[in-house]
Amino acid sequence: MILRAATEADRGAIWEILRPVFRAGDTYTVDPDISEADALAFWCDPKARVFVAEEDGIVGTYYIRPNKDGGGAHVCNCGYVTAPAAQGRGVARAMLAHSLETARAMGFRAMQYNFVVATNARAIATWERAGFSVVGRLPGAFFSPAHGYVDALVMFKELVDGT
Structure with a gap:
């Protein structure tokens, strides 16, 4: 699997990965x-660096910003999406490892996920x-189509001092 910076030419493939996940709403x-335009504007925010995972085509994407x-700019945030057909093949783990390495190289001191839906086990x-x-924990902060309010x-991880 190759992880690389996304290009303008990747936007269509990124949308194809984002679309089913965003449509599911969970x-x-x-x-x-x-x-599509709004989804790509969200994912490819000017403050973000966007990456894709390739393995016989683009199978995942993530952003880091x-x-x-x-005073909070030393902590990064990431979002990850794996193509439905590629789930269970280690794509998310590979993107996570790449994002941690990238975050450290960019000088971030920690990584924080602000809103992980509790049913996303x-x-x-x-x-x-x-x-x-x-x-x-934010009680009932997300409405899941399948589970109601969850x-x-x-979630947080320090990136300094060898952690």
Whole structure:
């Protein structure tokens, strides 16, 4: 699998990966009816660096950006999406490892996930295996089409001092 910076030419493939995940409405806080243009504007925010995972085509994408501006800019935030047909093949783990390496190279001191839907057990297990801790719980903060109101988690990992 190759992980590389996304290019303008990748935008169509990125949308094809984002579309079913966003339409499902069960992991991201975006309108399930989001347009392609708005989805790509969200994912490819000017403050973000966007990457794709390739293995016989683009099978995943992630972004990395400062979590906040000013005094919070030393903490990054990432979002990851794996193509449905590529799930269970290690794409998310590869993107996570790449993002941790990239974050350190960019000088970030920590990585924070602001809103991990508590029913997203596969992602939570992946992040916890990588050393992330749940540092906050937002009761009933997400409406899941399948589960109703569920908690959202804040997950955090320090990136300094060899962690």
